[in-house]
Amino acid sequence: MSDQEPLLQVNHLHVTFKTHGGQVSAVRGVDFTVNRGETLAIVGESGCGKSVTSLSVMGLLPASGKITQGSIMFDHQELTRLTKKQMRRIRGVDLSMIFQDPMTSLNPTLSIGTQMTEGLVHQNKVPRSEARKRAVDMLKLVGIPNPEERMKEFPYQFSGGMRQRIVIAMALICQPKLIIADEPTTALDVTIQAQILELFSRIQRETGVAMIMITHDLGIVAKIADRIAVMYAGEIVETGNKRDIFYHPRHPYTKALLDSIVRIDLPSDELHPIEGAPPDLFSPPVGCAFSDRCPFAMEVCDHVQPLTTQLDLHHRAACWLLDKRAQAVRETVEK
């Protein structure tokens, strides 16, 4: 077992959806890795392919979606080549997912206890009594008071924040190696959001689980991510550790994204939105997907896709400005 190897390695992933309007290329050549015990945040605006990427890893793409290219190596296994049945044996054992809306993530007609334990009982063949014990421990871990009694209760008897804690407990109960959390705090109010993020950090400290956090909220990213991947129009435009992305962003999209945050500590009367809209993925652009909205776009950007430039060990970005030949332009931009 070489634990130096990344837990999850996604290479050149392409996902397309068949719709009535034609083929949509939702994910177009995504590469990223997640190491054991770390948190990778995937950020980007709605529709950039973050959720589709995570569903591909889970093997939960809807019937209309298909992985057309690329590989997903998880824990020394190639997930894209597994059968449905083999994939099912990995889900809920080594791989868990937390969905966006805690109000709809729990089945209204089954008790919390049943929903907590069923994965263990059916999937991991844990005896029922043992599973219940673990469920109680898990609920304790996520901060649900009186877990023994509350196991008998139904989702409608819990508040939104409590339900998300239950959903998290449910994802953790099988002691997975990787949890994918798809905007786990979007549906919660800010106070609860802070509590849940705190909970994530604590759980990670205690269990050492690796996490992919999908979000469009850079505040969350700053709080819990180790590394960040910025997605735009189905591609990862920049990856790096937290410091790289927040203090030395190199891709114009990352910069624009950071500029668009409303800062409470700086005097500012205006918002800085990113003008324009993402490209239509029914007919993906030939060149850089961001060139239409990029204030620094050069001619080459419209015609040729930029290559990924390795800036240092972990920091990579795909932009023509980083090309050696664009040195002069880059200097004027940076002024």
Place this chain on the structure above:
Amino acid sequence: MAKYILKRFLEMLLTIWVIATLTFVLMHAIPGSPFNTSNGKSINAVAIKNLEAHYHLDQPLPVQYLIYLKSIITFNYGPSIRQPTQTVNDLIGQGFPVSFELGMWTLIVAIISGIALGVIAALKHNGIIDYLAITIAVLGISIPNFVLATLLIQEFAVNLEWLPVGTWQGVSYMVLPVIALATGPMAIIARLIRSSMLEVLNQDYIRVAEAKGLSPVLIVFKHALRNALLPVVTVVGTLAAGILTGTFVIEKIFAIPGMGKYFVDSINSRDYPVIMGTTVFYSTVLIILLFFVDIIYGWLDPRIKLH
């Protein structure tokens, strides 16, 4: 729960009283009397007077109403006017088991086949099986049961001679009337299950169940079907009423000696005790069925509290 049952019981008594009163009013509002004969022969006037006195029909209506209420409370409606050798209780005792058997088999067949058809259609959404199921459902809803009954008799009893034409003497006699009665309700249930199943299968908690790695069978039966059943349970009460009343016609067509025959005949011949007895009896059965439906509802969905 005990409190709920008591409350429902009192409500049930009230409902039955309203039904009984309405029946009484309607019964006396329609012209004619039990002693009108269809063949034109008139009965001796003195004899009619004696008969009316015997059945308390010479009393003022409010008094008759009280006598009637008393007969309901004591479950003793007296003898039928047209068949004086048999009491109303005898008629119900003979007819009801047959009607009940027919009705229950119909309900069971309709529910099971309706759910199966609906679930398969939803799982194979937009496939050939789905379209086939929908076609069957639309046909089932559109064809009245008496039309279906005659077609079934023509094909399977007369042409193919596989099954008996009518009467009630064993399992093979049940097949055609049960199919004729069950097709409509089955189609309604199938359509409902299909649409609610499609909705439920798109819910986040189904995705969560998939993320837990549960098998498709477990997801469909444990997570999806239970939620999809809720709207169906609501209509099963109404369908049960439809099936019970539907048996009147079907019993007539298949010459089944159930209660429906007495019910229809009694109205035609103004056989007051039989009308009263069968109506009150049917209402009671229906109300009890609806009560069970509510209990099932509370059991399926914990958010519904019975109190």
